[in-house]
Amino acid sequence: MSSKVKILLVLAILGLLFGAPGLVDRFVNGHLHAGYGSATPWALWVVFYIYFIGLSAGAFLISSMIYVFGFKELEKVGKLALFTALVCLVVALLFISLDLGHIFRVYKFFVRANFSSPMVWMGILYSTYFLILLGEILFLMRRDLVRMSSEPGIRGVLGRLLSFGSKDLSEASYERDIKRVRILGTIGVPVAIAFHGGVGALFAVVAAHPYWYTGLFPIMFLISALASGGALLTALVAFLLDGKGEYREVVIKLGHLVLIFLFVDILMEIAEILVALYPGAPEHAEPLFAQLFGPYWFTFWIMGVGMALVGPALILAVKGKSPRWVGFAALVSAIGFVGVRWNIVLPGFVTELIPGIKTAYQEVQLAFQYSPTLSEWSVTAFLVGLWFLLFAIGFSALPLFSPSEKHLTVKEG
Numbered sequence: 001m002s003s004k005v006k007i008l009l010v011l012a013i014l015g016l017l018f019g020a021p022g023l024v025d026r027f028v029n030g031h032l033h034a035g036y037g038s039a040t041p042w043a044l045w046v047v048f049y050i051y052f053i054g055l056s057a058g059a060f061l062i063s064s065m066i067y068v069f070g071f072k073e074l075e076k077v078g079k080l081a082l083f084t085a086l087v088c089l090v091v092a093l094l095f096i097s098l099d100l101g102h103i104f105r106v107y108k109f110f111v112r113a114n115f116s117s118p119m120v121w122m123g124i125l126y127s128t129y130f131l132i133l134l135g136e137i138l139f140l141m142r143r144d145l146v147r148m149s150s151e152p153g154i155r156g157v158l159g160r161l162l163s164f165g166s167k168d169l170s171e172a173s174y175e176r177d178i179k180r181v182r183i184l185g186t187i188g189v190p191v192a193i194a195f196h197g198g199v200g201a202l203f204a205v206v207a208a209h210p211y212w213y214t215g216l217f218p219i220m221f222l223i224s225a226l227a228s229g230g231a232l233l234t235a236l237v238a239f240l241l242d243g244k245g246e247y248r249e250v251v252i253k254l255g256h257l258v259l260i261f262l263f264v265d266i267l268m269e270i271a272e273i274l275v276a277l278y279p280g281a282p283e284h285a286e287p288l289f290a291q292l293f294g295p296y297w298f299t300f301w302i303m304g305v306g307m308a309l310v311g312p313a314l315i316l317a318v319k320g321k322s323p324r325w326v327g328f329a330a331l332v333s334a335i336g337f338v339g340v341r342w343n344i345v346l347p348g349f350v351t352e353l354i355p356g357i358k359t360a361y362q363e364v365q366l367a368f369q370y371s372p373t374l375s376e377w378s379v380t381a382f383l384v385g386l387w388f389l390l391f392a393i394g395f396s397a398l399p400l401f402s403p404s405e406k407h408l409t410v411k412e413g
Contacts, residue, residue, distance in 0.1 A: 008392035015385020022378020033375040057196035058229015060085040068224035125195035144399035156375035227261035238327025255326035285289040303339020
């Protein structure tokens with residue numbers, strides 16, 4: 001086990017230990033110790049839900065550039081991109097599950113589905129997306145898993161389980177695997193666009209909150225997904241796979257892609273803010289003033305503008321040929337996107353739905369200024385720690401970086 005994987009495991013253990021009490025409290029007391037209420041029903045766990053969903057969609061769409069659109073420059077990290085997307089998806093779904101009032105009623109999405117509800121379609125798309133991710137990863141790793149199955153110990157057991165007893169190492173079987181990956185990836189592109197654009201639509205269709213009620217939201221979610229998922233993948237390649245060695249060109253290429261995504265994201269953010277502020281309508285301006293000058297200034301200016309967007313974009317533009325600087329910029333950006341997601345969710349609740357309600361009645365559960373409680377941060381730490389644990393295990397145990405073949409793309413015809 002490399003020292004870098006040990007760092008991941010240390011972070012995982014710290015998160016799990018700090019988060020365990022919060023998780024117990026969540027299952028024993030429900031939402032009793034959460035800081036939200038009637039005025040702020042979506043809070044920290046929803047912020048991290050859309051954050052990890054964005055990371056997953058972005059990483060998957062980058063993998064599709066390899067297996068669907070033939071970007072051979074990135075093929076060395078194709079399996080890593082898919083695995084990253086899978087782990088982020090699992091953690092995102094755990095976040096939104098814990099945000100639900102009754103976790104174990106989630107099956108009713110399927111047995112009592114209301115197909116006019118965007119949430120039902122999100123459940124269907126998530127399930128489809130999960131199966132596509134799993135299928136792509138297993139087909140790509142199959143030959144290496146077959147070779148692993150002959151090894152002693154845990155790796156051998158893991159190889160036999162995940163290869164489902166397959167022994168075929170022929171070139172013909174490899175070609176079949178890659179064709180299946182390409183088919184799944186082709187299906188997965190519109191699915192990923194639909195489900196993450198659908199997350200934006202979940203906000204955009206809430207007409208009672210004008211801050212979200214815009215057709216631009218689904219598009220902004222997709223661009224942010226590509227930027228944040230690309231940044232995470234770039235940081236992982238740079239720091240875990242020695243971006244100065246054989247992965248140097250991959251890191252630089254990923255850095256160029258992230259710079260493009262960040263630039264588009266910055267333009268969309270500017271357009272959204274200026275258009276909303278120009279008329280001066282309170283229901284649009286108040287959430288933005290809460291970000292620009294109010295209680296959410298830190299997550300907007302420091303995390304969103306400084307860390308997620310402008311700061312990394314400047315570093316990538318100036319130091320884009322240095323893998324170390326590219327990796328640093330990508331890591332800062334990936335972390336900073338928590339602030340971007342924060343400012344999507346929470347400012348939407350600062351506007352009064354009933355004029356005068358802020359002063360007409362004073363009660364904790366009707367507070368319009370939200371601060372996460374220790375219990376909420378504890379649960380968040382647990383799930384982030386779980387992400388580190390799952391990633392470290394997969395990074396160490398799975399054949400993600402030892403492709404059996406020299407190329408992984410399908411020749412035309």
